[in-house]
Amino acid sequence: MQIHPILAALRRHKAGTVLIALQIALTLAIVCNALFIIDQRLAHISEPSGVDEANLFVIKNLWGEQYSTQQAVERIEEDLNTLRQLPAVQDATPVDGYPMGTTNEDNFITMKPDQRAPTTDASFYTGDDHFLRTFGLKLIAGRDFRPDEIENKGLRDSIVPPVAIISKTMADKIYPNGDALGKTFYAMTPTPITIIGIVETLHRMDVSTWSAPYTGESMLTPVRMAMPIGIYYAVRAKPGQRDVAMGEARKALFAENRMRIIDPKDGILSFTEIRRRAFDSDRGMAILMGIICLVLLAITAAGIVGLTSFWVGQRRRQIGVRRALGATHRDILNYFMTENLLISLGGVLIGVLLTFGLNLWLVTRFTLNVLPLTYVLGGIVILLLLGQGAVLAPALRASRVPPIEATRPA
Amino acid sequence: MLAYYLRLGLRSLRRNPILTTLMVLAIGVGVAASMTTYAVFRAVSANPIPGKSGQLFVPRIDIWGPQARTQGRRVPDMLSYTDAMALMRAHRAVNQAAIYPVGFTVVPQDSSVNPFAVKGDATYAEFFPMFDAPFAYGSGWDASEDEAHAAVVVISSRLNQQLFGGADSVGRTIHLDDHDYRIVGVLANWNPQPRFYDVNVYSRTFSGAPDFFVPFTHAVDLQTDTNGNSSCYGSAGRAPGWQGWLQSDCVWVSLWVQLPDTAAARAYRSFLKGYAAEQKAAGRFDWLPEVQLVGLRQWMDVEEVVPPETRMSLFLSIGFLLVCLINTIGLLLAKFMRRSAEIGVRRALGASRTEIVRQFLAESIMVGLAGGVAGLLFTGIGVLAIGLVFEPDIARLAHMNLSLMLLTILLSLAASMTAAFYPTWRAANVQPAWQLKSN
DSSP, X not given: OOHHHHHHHHGGGHHHHHHHHHHHHHHHHHHHHHHHHHXXXXXXHTOOOOSOGGGEEEEXXXXXXXXXXXXXXXXXXXXXXXXXXXXXXXXXXXXXXXXXXSOOOEEEEBSSTTOSSOSEEEEEEEEOTTHHHHHTOOEEEEOXXXXXXXXXXXXXXXXXXXXXXXXXXXXXXHOTXXXXXXXXXXXXXXXXXXXXXXXXXXXXXXXXXXXXXGTTOEEEEEEEEOOSSEEEEEEEESTTOHHHHHHHHHHHHHHHOSSEEOOTTTSEEEHHHHHHHHTHHHHHHHHHHHHHHHHHHXXXXXXXXXXXXXXXXXXXXHHHHHHHTTOOHHHHHXXXXXXXXXXXXXXXXXXXXXXXXXXXXXXXXXXXXXXXXXXXXXXXXXXXXXXXXXXXXXXXXXXXXXXXGGGSOO | OHHHXXXXXXXXXXXXXXXXXXXXXXXXXXXXXXXXHHHHHHHHTSOSSTTTGGGEEEEEXXXXXXXXXXXXXXXXXXEEHHHHHHHHHHOOSSEEEEXXXXXXXXXXXXXXXXXXXXXXXXXXXXXHHHTTOOEEEEOOOOHHHHHTTOOEEEEOHXXXXXXXXXXXXXXXXXXXXXXXXXXXXXXXXOOOSSOGGGTTTOSOTTOOOOSXXXXXXXXXHTTOOOSSOOBOSSOTTOOSHHHHHHHSSOEEEEEEEEOOSHHHHHHHHHHHHHHHHHHHHTTSOSSOOOEXXXXXXXXXXXXXXXXXXXXXXXXXXXXXXXXXXXXXXXXXXXXXXXXXXXXXXHHHTTOOHHHHHHHHHHHHHHHHHHHHHHHHHHHHHHHHTHHHHSOXXXXXXXOOOHHHHHHHHHHHHHHHHHHHHHHHHHHHTOOHHHHHHHO
């Protein structure tokens, strides 16, 4: 296939050529970045929580009366007894926050009490000796809390327990040699905290963007919150009985004591729902970007079909002449396919520059990550294939132009 | 003549239905994507209190010092209790109010009704006149009741509906968290969005209206904890209990001041500087705390009220519209140039270039109008489907209204005219002689 005549012909259709190339370039830039955003969001959505998601649910329980810390401790104990006695329930534990939830508590972590710049940041869980079992966390080193280690904490009591169970991600961050067990760290107080256990995975309480560098870094201290406002109960149902347990739990708690508020709609949430809500905006973004990509590719393809059809119509006579001079169907087909390939190549060349330009802007403006090269290569392949696919129909029509056209006036 | 050209344009569009549909769809889809994301952007970036936003300011004081900044912390966007009270006492603004969110339990008198939770704010009397809060019944409390730490409450129309069936409940008593409060006012439907006055202390920026307002002084007397954010730095060793909390450098109070003109704002700024210097002299800090006085619109930026997702989707949709535009240019060019012969004949028969330009612009107006109708349809679908993409709180705010519809049509027309510019110019430059000869 001779490239030179194609280039010469293109020079006579500068405007159309430039328009198609430009459209391909912009499409490449937007599609590459959109696909990358989709991938990042999906990765975020599928972050592991570390908990037994299928059987877990959380009750948000607010008190209908004012309790002192001691009264609250007693009420919580009663509620836990009620919950644990339900036939469909495995275990229950009181918490003031749970993975991917709406409340968040976190602390800077330092290795020395007088250290200024923090080593890392960890989500700060409080829980009792039922925490690991209820959430279904996997202890990979050390031990669980002993009942005698648990302290009750009322409003604004400042208790800093001397021990903690931490996630493996956090352990690896503060003790990269893998010898974290038994070592200490500080969480914004002068009290050293000894690591007595390490769990395989425990997601942070939050899913926000700022904490992305600290994903999966969590610590658990042996504290049972006894707030005058209320408490969350995390409940783990027996396998497959979650929905039954959710219904039972509400009834049983109200039967035990009416002076409480459990929102009829959002008071009891399964972990499936918690996860769905936590990533609402991420899922939305992925869907939006997906739609934009698809429609954009469709429009670009349609544009190529439209303009190439016009060119074919314009050149019927020339095609006829070539056919009369011995060019085969295949030659004509190849001509248009190659012409499109050349334009597309020009387009993706500009497109690569635009892609990185757009990415650079998104990085500085929206703290997106730098686009990996694979996305650009993938995008180029997609657009070249799209161009070839789009041009096929008009090119086939061109190849069927009979040689007799050469003798007709244009 | 224009009417004739418009009819001619319509006829020409009908001649190539596929090409026309393609152009109309491209414009429609591009415009709809931009307008849908714009509807969301407009809703979240709206001025919550137009007409007064220029007078409202938030003071910030850098009580954590330069060392905190090296650890990546910003100047706190909330105030500590100590500073908020000092600024309230000084009373250097026309109106001023410290605010913090609180949550209470309502225990209805009817014992068959279960108690339920309500969310509101603890604030000062000047909150209501400062933010032009409209009342259905009664009014806000007055400054003397702030000083008396009175147990009074202003409730929302929603809570009034729920508890009293919407009747005038001023003077009646409600039971919040084991304490009685006398109702002094019932707000009319009032919920500025974004909820600018406590975006820093309350993270749900686009949530429903607060259920009630109680005097700040009374809430502090009852040791009511904040229901919102609090942030501590270097306060790990603070004294225990409520007093320790109040005296700490933890920040959890939002403070707004109304300063009617630039002179007042300048005076307030220098007052803040003076206050900071005074605190340093008193030995509270060993640095001179930086002070800022942030206006409402700037405050929205500082607090990143517009979610990055919203901004990003708006920009990407505009990029999308650009591609659709280029696509339309290409298609219009093809369509117009295919009619070179016709143009040649018209020109040869004496039509001027201007006439050709008019004819083809009229045709693109038809494309723009059709694209506008398609755009309206798609925008309507898009706005309905916003809930799939944006969070419920935000999706609730975006809606179709007359100005959005007009803007959609205008944008379609502008897009089609822009797209038609180059193809029309090419059409006008067709050489009649060349066209006639080749025929």
